[in-house]
Amino acid sequence: MTGSAISAEDLHTLLGASGEFALLDVRDARVTAERGSILLGVAAPLGVLETRIDTLVPRRSTPVVVYDSGDEGLAARAARRLTELGYSDVRPLDGGLRAWADAGHKVHTGGDHVVGQAFGEFVEDVYKTPHVTVAELLAAQAEGRDVVILDSRPLEEFQVHSLPGGTSIPGAELVYRVDEVVASPDALVVVNCAGRTRSIIGAQTLINAGLPNRVVALEGGTQSWILEGHTLDHGKASAAPPPRPANVETARARARGVAERFGIRTIDGPTLRRFQAEGDERSVYLLDVRPREEFEAGHVPGSLSAPSWDLAPWVFRHVGTHNARIVLVDGPDLVRATVAASWVTQIGWGEVFVTSTDSGAELETGPVAPVVLGLAEVDLVEAGALRDALGSATAPLVVDLAPSNGYLAGHLPGAVFAPRARLADAAAELPGDGAVVLTSPDGVVARLAAPELAAATDRPVKVLAGGTAAWVAAGFPVEAGDGHFVAPAEDAIRHGWFESDPERQKEGFRRYLAWEIGLVAELREDDTVPFRTFL
Structure with a gap:
């Protein structure tokens, strides 16, 4: 049975408690971006709810709060549907987002998952992540300096557009593969993405890992490159190769330093199996952070593919329950899992552990199809x-x-x-x-x-x-x-990359980058921010 509605004040109390809960925004992305959202909410649009909910909230007894803007009726429908699907503790937010705002709590606009970009800006603000402008990058190259450009996006994004001379090394692969691309400790290492978030987190990842080089983020990424009047490459496929054995050992040593600094805990096979046996009482997310092809070649039974670049800082794409157990799986060296865990720990999303594919279970191969709930027989x-x-x-x-x-x-x-x-x-x-x-x-x-x-x-x-x-x-x-x-499309957020007119594209980039930079100030107005620092 669907539970009674929860008030904004009771929800605010729940967000600050230590127990497990899921807060689901059941509106479409454009509505969320334009009308605003609650920072800790996870996007689960009503139209695709059954395709995502088993992954996002696997434990059926998890306390779940669903919300909409307050005037659409979507939250009540979502609550009924989740109850039909077997969730036993589901409550809509009374009055929706409007009631949250009326109670004096912070509403964030501009994206369907503001927390991801906000975390990147938080990292730069707290750790003072160094950056360079496009002009400074070009000047260094013109002076003949040894400059290595590392793109922290996955190859499929890199191929769409990239900086001339860049190499794709996404997420925690940066620590794992960097020595295959950066040959000299004197080289200037510039990390970029399409905007700011992954540039900042990528650069800070290498700094945290102790790379001896000067490491900086490219301010504004490929968007700033276009704003400065330069042309991007398209269709390039430059990616860092897997590390050679000697470089694996170097990466492992760096990962051990990351684990010590951020308190990353490694668990063995028996502990993992105990966690899984306790799944009716505590949610456990078993996420393999390796590239998908490595996952499909052999993975721990029950694990799902969540490549490191998609997990941090986008953990909410995979984990809908706050304060749950999150176990990240890697190969025996644990480099990528440790690095990814350091970021999930700083986001403050849950209790984070790492484990190896050598944990004792017989590995499975091939892709894992997502579970879809509620499919009926149809003509x-x-x-x-x-x-x-x-x-x-x-x-x-x-x-x-x-x-x-x-x-x-x-x-x-x-x-x-x-x-x-x-x-x-x-x-x-x-x-x-x-x-x-x-x-x-x-x-x-x-x-x-x-x-x-x-x-x-x-x-x-x-x-x-x-x-x-x-x-x-x-x-x-x-x-x-x-x-x-037949009805308006509310699922897509319009941004500069969609624009075909160059000037409209640039205006979209300027708005987006200004919005990202302003997120630090927005966080200071929100008392539900879960982020943690390790200075």
Whole structure:
């Protein structure tokens, strides 16, 4: 049964307590960014709730608070749905975010997970992470100095755009692989990302690890590079190789220093298995921080892939419960797990441990599919049959529940867009009066939405088997462009990288960077900040 609503004051007390809890923001990203959020809230939009909740909050008895803006009715729906899925202690925030603000508590705007960027600015402010401007970087290169540019983003992001001469070494891989790229202790090491957060954390990671070089963050990352009138590379694939044995030993020594400074605890196999056996009483998250290909080559049973660059500072993407046990898994050297653990510890998200794939369990191979809760039996239509039906006089209406950016990039011919969370309410707005076929990228969200739409309309409702991916795999065409929106798209936050006009792009970059820099002042107004310092 769904619990009674929780007041803003009682929620504020809960956020400062030591027990486990999950605070879930069930709105779409753009609404969260524009209307604001609670710092410790975790994004779990109602439209994809069943696809994320088992990973975010695995223990069904965890106290869960759900909230919306206060006037959408989404939190009450989310609370009912979570109760149906087996969660036993779910409460909506009475009055939503509006009540939180009215009670005098801090509301953060500008992003759907402000805490990640805010942590980066906190790190720079507390540790005085050094930085250089684009002009200073170029001047050092013009003087003939030995300058090494390390991009702290993963290779797939790096390939989209990168600084000339840069090398991708994301997250904790920086400590693991840096000696394969930085040959001299006299080189100036410049760490960049697309903006500020990962530049700061990447540079401070190497400083914390004791790299003998001068290490700095590039102020504003690739956005500042464009703002200064320079051109980025595109399609490059420069990545640091795995470390040679001698460099692994150097990395291990540095990681031991990190572990000592930040109090990182290593656990063995029996302790891990005890944690897992206590999973009904204490939440335990078992996250493998290695690159995905290493994870798939062999991982501890029950672990999930969470590469170090996606975990820190974005721990909320993987851990929805505060004050839980978080166990980070690595290979025998534990370098990357230790470095990632140092950041999760400083974020203050939970009780952090590291362990090795050599913990005694027989390893599993291959990817791990996410658990989706609440899937019901629905009427399916195969891609070929749908193609034939669309060419008939009684063609069904195709409704695409993909993220709006995906819909714009490519959808079935004639398909209309609708967000799943608004679909049932917009049933009367769907064009035509015949059958409706729902699709989504892999068909999962469409399957979740079908019973809701069927209950709101007399029109026959089916689901495209395998979703839009199956349609494309069958060789059938898609069309791009604006299409038809049955309800507004509220899932995508507009930023400078989306702009095609150069001046509008630059204006977007300036706004974003100014917002990030201002986050330190915003944190000073919030008494729920969990961040920890180790000076």
